[in-house]
Amino acid sequence: MHIPFVDLKIQYQSIKNEIDNAIEQVITETAFIGGKYVQQFEKEFADFYGSKHCISCANGTDSLYIIMKMVGIGIGDEVITVANSWISSSETISQTGATPVFVDIHPNYYSIDETLIESKITSKTKAIIPVHLQGQMCNMTAITALCEKYHLFLIEDCAQAHLSEYNNVRAGLTGIAASFSFYPGKNLGAYGDAGCIITNDDALATKCKMFARHGALIKHQHVMEGINSRMDGMQAAILLAKLPFLQKWTEQRIANAAYYQKILNEVDEIILPMVRPNTKHTYHLYVIRAKQRNALAKFLHEKGIETTIHYPTPLPLMEAYQYLHYSEKDIPVSAKYKDEILSLPMFPELTELQMNYIAETIKAFYTK
Numbered sequence: 001m002h003i004p005f006v007d008l009k010i011q012y013q014s015i016k017n018e019i020d021n022a023i024e025q026v027i028t029e030t031a032f033i034g035g036k037y038v039q040q041f042e043k044e045f046a047d048f049y050g051s052k053h054c055i056s057c058a059n060g061t062d063s064l065y066i067i068m069k070m071v072g073i074g075i076g077d078e079v080i081t082v083a084n085s086w087i088s089s090s091e092t093i094s095q096t097g098a099t100p101v102f103v104d105i106h107p108n109y110y111s112i113d114e115t116l117i118e119s120k121i122t123s124k125t126k127a128i129i130p131v132h133l134q135g136q137m138c139n140m141t142a143i144t145a146l147c148e149k150y151h152l153f154l155i156e157d158c159a160q161a162h163l164s165e166y167n168n169v170r171a172g173l174t175g176i177a178a179s180f181s182f183y184p185g186k187n188l189g190a191y192g193d194a195g196c197i198i199t200n201d202d203a204l205a206t207k208c209k210m211f212a213r214h215g216a217l218i219k220h221q222h223v224m225e226g227i228n229s230r231m232d233g234m235q236a237a238i239l240l241a242k243l244p245f246l247q248k249w250t251e252q253r254i255a256n257a258a259y260y261q262k263i264l265n266e267v268d269e270i271i272l273p274m275v276r277p278n279t280k281h282t283y284h285l286y287v288i289r290a291k292q293r294n295a296l297a298k299f300l301h302e303k304g305i306e307t308t309i310h311y312p313t314p315l316p317l318m319e320a321y322q323y324l325h326y327s328e329k330d331i332p333v334s335a336k337y338k339d340e341i342l343s344l345p346m347f348p349e350l351t352e353l354q355m356n357y358i359a360e361t362i363k364a365f366y367t368k
């Protein structure tokens with residue numbers, strides 16, 4: 001049996017008509033840049049999500065950068081984010097001229113440890129970027145309170161958290177603005193790069209839209225210099241075709257996680273994902289912690305099961321951030337867990353047969 005880490009082919013087969021029609025329409029109408037599908041996606045995603053504005057952009061990295069730039073973050077500022085994430089979360093801070101400040105992860109939930117944030121706040125701090133990693137939201141009660149106390153912007157990185165909830169509030173609806181990625185493997189994935197910003201702030205929405213379109217809302221009237229960050233019409237039409245399935249796919253991920261929990265529960269050598277109270281974990285990733293992680297991953301690969309590590313090196317320990325002089329002592333949990341975490345196959349169409357095989361193979365490894 002071969003089990004990919006994510007199976008995008010099987011999902012395409014299940015909605016082939018919808019996708020093929022969407023692509024054909026974009027080509028027939030030559031609605032490549034801007035145009036009706038992009039507008040319709042912005043409207044439908046905002047309505048669907050319960051946000052006032054959606055600004056589409058080229059990817060989920062640009063969307064973070066655009067938000068920070070447009071709330072006025074720049075040289076001399078500091079922005080707090082988490083030690084374990086994809087580099088977009090921190091490189092966009094640097095792109096504005098500000099300095100990323102890294103906080104260690106929570107030992108149970110693997111996203112920013114809210115109890116460690118306050119000691120990192122200085123007079124230069126302008127914002128906190130919680131990353132709702134793996135599909136599970138951060139402690140928004142604590143983070144919101146800190147942002148209010150110190151007058152900081154709360155910017156949510158929701159790249160892995162479409163439809164995740166904290167106290168019945170969806171990811172992306174608490175902060176001043178939120179960033180989403182539609183990278184193909186994300187819970188709502190395009191067939192190329194795409195991303196968006198959601199916000200309820202009218203003025204910020206206008207600024208972000210303008211900045212992402214060369215500083216002009218009306219062609220040739222450049223109010224400022226901006227960047228070129230557009231979602232193309234093809235991606236918008238594909239995302240529109242997929243959006244009606246997102247709820248169902250999310251429930252399937254949750255059901256798959258419950259099944260994994262049931263069949264892997266008795267394996268003492270691994271620790272299964274823990275769900276933060278009052279949250280809806282949407283399992284963009286299903287991350288376990290395993291004894292002899294590398295040997296287990298190798299064994300699974302030999303048996304046809306593909307796994308990955310999110311992420312092998314915590315951000316502050318990367319070469320790119322050597323100039324900030326972090327060491328393992330500054331982020332002990334991230335430093336320890338990097339050798340233990342393993343992301344098992346997770347996608348809506350994963351079958352019980354496949355999960356049974358994965359569980360049997362893991363058990364076989366530990367009884368070898």
Ligand SMILES: *Cc1c(COP(=O)(O)O)cnc(C)c1O
Nearest residue numbers: 059060061086088159181182183
């Ligand atoms: C995927 C991802 C991004 C960036 O998204 P792209 O669309 O690939 O630019 C940002 N943050 C996190 C946590 C991500 O997982």
